[in-house]
Amino acid sequence: MAKNKTTATDKDVLEFINEFADTEKKRKDSLELLAFFNELTGFEAKIWGPSIIGFGTYHYRYASGHEGDAPLVGFSPRKSALSLYVFTGLEEHAHLLRDLGKFKMGKACIYVKKLEDVDLRQLAILVKATINYLQATYGKNQH
Structure with a gap:
């Protein structure tokens, strides 16, 4: 079984943001997101893999036998967004995106050019629903 590449690290989150965010605007948005997620989730931010700032963890196990740990929610200040x-x-959660604002979708990832493009109240609802779903599905043994 292949080892997960995206695991929690001991990298300093603020140092990561200052080094990884390629513009002052992206640094500012990242620091705002950091405070937003810290307050909303109550979990300490950790760097996962080379470039994800994650909050909380859950342990998943797929029918294929693949398993691992992942952050409950998170973000990354990538070059393009x-x-x-x-x-x-999940389709049953698609309605939570309706009033979010301006974004593009990946499979389960939301891409935002700048933080002002999204409604933070709606983002908070989305984050809470996602955490509730993951904890109900995989258990509340996160840390």
């Missing part, structure tokens, strides 16, 4: 890892990708 802020990547928000806050959506389950």
